[in-house]
Amino acid sequence: MPELPEVEGVVRSLGPAAAGRTVRDAVISETIVRSKAESKEAILKNISPEEFVFRMRGMQVLRVTRRSKYIYFHLEKNGESFLLVSHLGMSGAWFAVGSLDEVTEGKFRRHIHVIFEMEDGGLLVYADIRRFGELRLIGEESDHPPLLAMAPEPFDEEAEGHFLELSASRKYRDKPIKETIMDGHVISGCGNIYATEALFRMGIHPARKTGRISMERRAKLFRSIVEILREAVEAGGSSISDYRNINGQAGSMQDRLRMYGKKHCPDCGSETKRRTIGGRTSVYCPKCQH
Ligand SMILES: [Zn+2]
Known part of the structure; x- marks a missing residue:
């Protein structure tokens, strides 16, 4: 699942490619249309495909930013502001192309779900192999309260104080530390990969109770x-599973990961252990992490 660095990689390439352009029309895949007809909410949230297309026509993209693991398209139409919030789920990817043939990787081309046809003739394309991604068109952040409940950006000054306060609270002090640091209310954008690496660097066992640290x-x-x-x-993120930036490129951080997905500890050579914590597989060194 893309974490903060991978989403940042997408935003850095998508921003310049999308800003200033206007959507002429939108096309929604048959798969989404069918899923919505069955009252399932695949990708498009809280809006019918017809209404989404109608509302997106004529939208100008002002800029693209990141908030935690979300991509925010800041939009404007007839002087009114809107926000299109995109979450990549497990395997979502955006492409800015001249035609669909330019989405060269088959696994993405076979799973194109939203196409924005821009006024200049180009396309902004959203592909999602496993369809866990989300697209939500709202007026502003407060229209979708979970967005307001996210922890501050980890690079912001107040983020450390927020983390220290919340991790000491009744809600988190008895939880395994790995579960606490992967909770988006506590820290924004840290998922399994980077939580695993940070705990290894610090020599902390992932199941250790938060309050015991x-x-x-x-x-x-x-x-x-x-x-x-x-x-x-x-490093442009880690190219693990299906992460791509809009040019179809993946990052190189995976070469620098020392514990995530490893069979042996790089420091002591011990066989690593696996354990499910907070519903996710955790890898750790039984000798180096306590
Ligand atoms: Zn070790």
């Missing part, structure tokens, strides 16, 4: 997460 060590762990996220942003 001293405040000082929790502060260090937070800084370690921020450092890893920053490194990963610089």
